[in-house]
Amino acid sequence: MSWAGKILRVNLTAGTVKSEPLNMEWAQSYIGSRGLGTKYLVEEVDAAVDPLSADNKIIWATGPLTGTMASTGGRYTVITKGPLTGAIACSNSGGYWGAEFKMAGWDMVIFEGKSATPVFLYVNDDLAELRDASHLWGKSVWETEEIIKKGLQDPLTRVSSIGKAGENGVLFAAVVNDLHRAAGRSGVGAVMGSKNLKAIAVRGTKGVGNLHDPKAFMAATKAAKKVLADNGVTGTGLPAMGTQVLMSVINEVGGLPTRNHQDNQFEGAKDIGAEAMATPRKTDGKKQLVTNQACFGCTIACGRISKMDEGHFTIENKPQYRGANGGLEYEAAWALGAANGVNDLEALQYVNMLCNEEGIDPITFGATIGAVMELYGMGILTKEQLGIEAPFGSARAVAFLAEETVNGRGFGKEIGLGSKRLTAKYGHPELSMSSKGQEFPAYDARAIQGIGLAYATSNRGGCHLRGYTIASEILGIPVKTDPLESQGKPELVKAFQDATAAFDSSGVCIFTTFAWGLQDLAPQMQGACGEQYTIEELAKIGERIWNMEREFNNRAGFTKADDSLPARLTGEDGACKTGPAKGKYNELATMLPLYYEARGWDTEGRPTAATRERLSL
Structure with a gap:
């Protein structure tokens, strides 16, 4: 084992x-x-x-x-x-x-x-x-x-x-x-x-031994690697374009949250996506993207290594940022860019490096800046408070506020609280685009119904990686479902959440699930750990993990009321303005009771005694 x-x-x-x-x-x-x-x-x-x-x-x-x-x-x-x-x-x-x-x-x-x-x-x-x-x-x-x-x-x-x-x-x-x-x-x-x-x-120099069945494990991993190599996403798209391949895709379907979710398409998306990273700059004729990079044992290699324009205002007197470094991924490019109406690719790369260098989450940071810029536009926050003019679209404001935040200076201390606490302090909690206090990533819950339900029910707050229904709703993996349709999404979300918990727990990357299902994970787990790890058992373990997390949150004081989305995303007043999703808002009120039913929870969102017994909790 x-x-x-x-x-x-x-x-x-x-x-x-x-x-x-x-x-x-x-x-x-x-x-x-x-x-x-x-x-x-x-x-x-x-x-x-x-x-x-x-x-x-x-x-x-x-x-x-x-x-x-x-x-x-x-x-x-x-x-x-x-x-x-x-x-x-x-x-x-x-x-x-x-x-x-x-x-x-x-x-x-x-x-x-x-x-x-x-x-x-x-x-x-x-x-x-x-x-x-x-x-x-x-x-x-x-x-x-x-x-x-x-x-x-x-x-x-x-x-x-x-x-x-x-x-x-x-x-x-x-x-x-x-x-x-x-x-x-x-x-x-x-x-x-x-x-x-x-x-x-x-x-560590010992290696990993004690596999249950080494020959079966080697055969299973070899077969699974071929599945990844033969898949259009894991074998071609992610190695060549990285996760940034999604920028144009999500924008075209009208699901790119823009300017703190006021809009659902960004006119500057083409300037900050994968294609822009791979196109020579007008300033120096060089591309931002240098190469791709893989993590340990990875045959996908979706990581980006990028090099900035040395003449860009953000690094004028900062030579430490002029070498090749970790490049933009989709979530960070969206959060630092479209969420704030910023289409300066070099500025996004600089702030992305700052996030890595000083250790902050670019999703929450960028989404919080979106709320700050909206408050600034309303006249509630001022230049004197922020230390800079901060209208939507200001690359200089994003860069400056990132520096303030990572160093704990000035208004950066307020930004460091996240959008939920910040917007509440300034009297407009409705401007925090979050669930359970964690900001949403780069997919609009109005244009993509299932991901909205996934946000609302995620055990760690607004999150795409706990049930990435984008795979099905946008990319057609493993089956295509209509992103504008709420019917069937409670069952889809539950299935994705349970499978993801099993994959996360095994020690492999969730990106494998663009190509793998539990049928690909099971033989690898069996070869490594034992024959009991069938497809059905892995699904059940994933469900057990999800319910365990849920019960911890319930004991921490979370209730049905916390399985929520901001009013901006769930009412006609905030409906999508453009694109295929024009006029749509998230139908959470319809989906949530059906989700609870699919999970075997009571009407208050608590696992029933029968569910707890079935999962051996």
């Missing part, structure tokens, strides 16, 4: 690091990563805990396929109670850190308490110890990684860390590894900072 079979428990208050055996009964029932890490959290943490108190815990968890030859098997998850939402926070990252940790011989690490001074955890196979991080406090993610590697004299060390945003308590601070891969959403970085935990540095 490809679990390492042991976990690290770090008590930051006492300064102790201890090894303990993995609870294999839980591992069998919740797989790993998202599912297993969440099981540990809900068993050990009071759902009513203050997310930024010492009583909260934060967990880094790998899956049984992490570090193996399964395609995309480099994922890890950070699980805690989130400060942005007060709900379960579970944020997934790629790169190389997860595989390195697994190959050091560990399945997960649990941090509890709070250190009196800044520390980082150093893991080198069986060696695991806390070390002083006073010299790292105040440093960016990029600086932290470089200093740790030089100090250890080992360039192969992998680092997962926070920047100044996490230290300063930005409620949407991210945990970043490998310079530009991130556990990005829900504020996991703020929890890390609240514990005076700066980084986890890992070197």
Whole structure:
């Protein structure tokens, strides 16, 4: 079985690091990563805990396929109670850190308490110890990684860390590894900072052994890789264009939220999409996109490496940003661009680098700036408060406010609260485009009905990665459904949510699901972990994980009322103005009761006794 079979428990208050055996009964029932890490959290943490108190815990968890030859098997998850939402926070990252940790011989690490001074955890196979991080406090993610590697004299060390945003308590601070891969959403970085935990540095040389059936596993992974290679999205589209291929697609169907969801199509979409990144600039004749990049074990390679125009105003006196670096992905390009009416591709790349360098979620940041710009346009926020004129379309305002936010300066401190708290403070909570306090990503819930239901019911707040119905509603994967039609979407959303929970927990990337279904995951899980992981069992485990997360949120005080969307998206007054979705608004009121019924929940959105018994909760 490809679990390492042991976990690290770090008590930051006492300064102790201890090894303990993995609870294999839980591992069998919740797989790993998202599912297993969440099981540990809900068993050990009071759902009513203050997310930024010492009583909260934060967990880094790998899956049984992490570090193996399964395609995309480099994922890890950070699980805690989130400060942005007060709900379960579970944020997934790629790169190389997860595989390195697994190959050091560990399945997960649990941090509890709070250190009196800044520390980082150093893991080198069986060696695991806390070390002083006073010299790292105040440093960016990029600086932290470089200093740790030089100090250890080992360039192969992998680092997962926070920047100044996490230290300063930005409620949407991210945990970043490998310079530009991130556990990005829900504020996991703020929890890390609240514990005076700066980084986890890992070197693993053991590899991953103990596969249940090595020959069957190799055959299953080989077959699954062929499925990815033969698929138009994972074999061609994502390697060539990255996730940015979606910019023009989503804009054309009228589902690109623009200017804080006031509009549903962006006239500047062509200037900030994949095609623009790959087109030579008029200023210097060079393309922003340099090449693509893959995470550990990935055969898709959707990552972007980009190089900015050295004459752009954002980096005039900042030579550190002139080299090739992590490039724009669709969600960030939308949040920093269309959400604010900005079509300056170079400015978006600069702010994207800032988000990576100092560790903040570009989705929540960009969406919050959208609310700020709307408040500015209404005259509620002024230049004197913000430090700059901030109308929709101002690239200079987005860049300036990003700098203020990551450094905890001026109005950046207010932006660091996220849009829900900020808009409430200034008397217009209806301008926060969020659910459960987490901002929506790059798909309009009015034009794409299923994703609106997915936003409203997501256990971690507004999110596309908990049930990516865009695959079906827009791309026709695995079957085409009408994005403008609400009928059938409750069942579709549930199926996507459950399958996603299983994929997340295994240790592979969710992007594989453009080509794979549970029928492709099951033989890989069986070869690695045991014959019991059938398609049906994986679906049931995914459903079990979803309900476990839901019950944690219910205990934390969330109710049916929190399965909501802003009025702007659910009423005729806010209906789409242009494109194929003109006149449409989200039919959540119709879909939600049917979703509860499909889930086996009561009318208040609580799992029934029969559902709990069926799922062995």
